[in-house]
Amino acid sequence: MAAGVRIKCGLLNPRSLFCSRIFAHIVGSRTRTEVMCLRLGTHSAAQHDQKYCIDLVRLRDYEGFVGSLLLPEAARRSSLALRAFNVELAQVKDSVSQKTIGLMRMQFWKTAVEDIYRDEPPVQPVSTELWRAVKKHKLTRRWLLRIIAERENDLEDRAYRNLQELEAYAENTQSSLLYLLLETLGMKDVHADHAASHIGKAQGIVTCLRAIPYHSRRRRVYLPMDICMLHGTSQEDFIRGSWKKNVRDVVYDIASQAHVHLQHARSFNKNVPDAAMPAFLQTVAIDDYLERVRKVDFNVFHPSLQRRNPLMPIQLYFRSWKKKY
Numbered sequence: 001m002a003a004g005v006r007i008k009c010g011l012l013n014p015r016s017l018f019c020s021r022i023f024a025h026i027v028g029s030r031t032r033t034e035v036m037c038l039r040l041g042t043h044s045a046a047q048h049d050q051k052y053c054i055d056l057v058r059l060r061d062y063e064g065f066v067g068s069l070l071l072p073e074a075a076r077r078s079s080l081a082l083r084a085f086n087v088e089l090a091q092v093k094d095s096v097s098q099k100t101i102g103l104m105r106m107q108f109w110k111t112a113v114e115d116i117y118r119d120e121p122p123v124q125p126v127s128t129e130l131w132r133a134v135k136k137h138k139l140t141r142r143w144l145l146r147i148i149a150e151r152e153n154d155l156e157d158r159a160y161r162n163l164q165e166l167e168a169y170a171e172n173t174q175s176s177l178l179y180l181l182l183e184t185l186g187m188k189d190v191h192a193d194h195a196a197s198h199i200g201k202a203q204g205i206v207t208c209l210r211a212i213p214y215h216s217r218r219r220r221v222y223l224p225m226d227i228c229m230l231h232g233t234s235q236e237d238f239i240r241g242s243w244k245k246n247v248r249d250v251v252y253d254i255a256s257q258a259h260v261h262l263q264h265a266r267s268f269n270k271n272v273p274d275a276a277m278p279a280f281l282q283t284v285a286i287d288d289y290l291e292r293v294r295k296v297d298f299n300v301f302h303p304s305l306q307r308r309n310p311l312m313p314i315q316l317y318f319r320s321w322k323k324k325y
Contacts, residue, residue: 160225204287265280
């Protein structure tokens with residue numbers, strides 16, 4: 001095979017670029033010029049994949065993006081890869097017109113995770129960055145697959161039957177993500193895991209509340225049906241953007257459960273190692289939303305709740321400095 005053709009094939013095949021054994025073989029059998037070209041290609045592709053994940057997380061998960069920047073340098077890139085993976089899965093439901101298409105995309109990610117653990121990541125920026133994170137930190141495959149499975153189940157497009165279903169969804173998605181973030185920090189601690197479980201549940205509940213205006217505009221309501229029935233509210237109340245007392249009572253009950261999970265998580269504070277704290281910085285955003293929704297008497301449609309808190313980066317930095325969640 002001609003040298004030029006060999007270089008072209010190498011640049012177009014990320015698997016060969018990222019496989020150290022193959023790269024070692026290339027170094028031994030090619031000229032210095034060819035090796036330098038391949039190194040430049042590898043560096044360029046890696047930069048592109050990293051930038052793709054950064055841009056995706058900054059656009060779709062701003063609080064997670066800022067929180068990732070405050071992680072130790074050794075975990076920062078892997079954290080962004082995990083959050084980009086989570087964003088990719090989270091946006092499947094709203095980006096497909098048919099459930100079948102959503103299932104196909106979930107199957108892609110199931111296969112991608114299996115390929116990643118075989119050192120054969122698909123030619124896709126998030127997959128490649130996730131592969132780097134898995135290799136560097138020995139991430140647990142079970143948590144990645146659990147996130148995919150739960151997102152796949154959520155394609156059913158129905159409301160939660162009760163608050164326990166919402167909590168289970170949050171545990172399998174948000175808490176699983178936190179377990180992985182703890183692994184990027186080299187943290188294996190039972191108290192940290194317990195805190196992560198409750199913080200993930202609080203995060204999932206708050207995310208559900210924050211999404212009410214967006215889903216209502218699309219004539220969709222995913223709130224726990226048992227709480228809605230308890231207060232005599234209908235889906236149409238939320239679709240119309242009502243802020244009647246019974247609607248606000250539903251929001252109050254759900255928000256209160258998120259607060260309870262935060263309190264449970266903080267009950268482990270003294271036993272959670274300081275090294276685990278950076279993974280829990282999202283409690284700042286949870287606290288911020290719960291306080292703001294309280295100030296508007298639990299009217300989730302209030303315009304102030306649709307605006308980003310400009311002080312969030314400062315609050316995150318301050319909490320990081322104090323090493324508290």
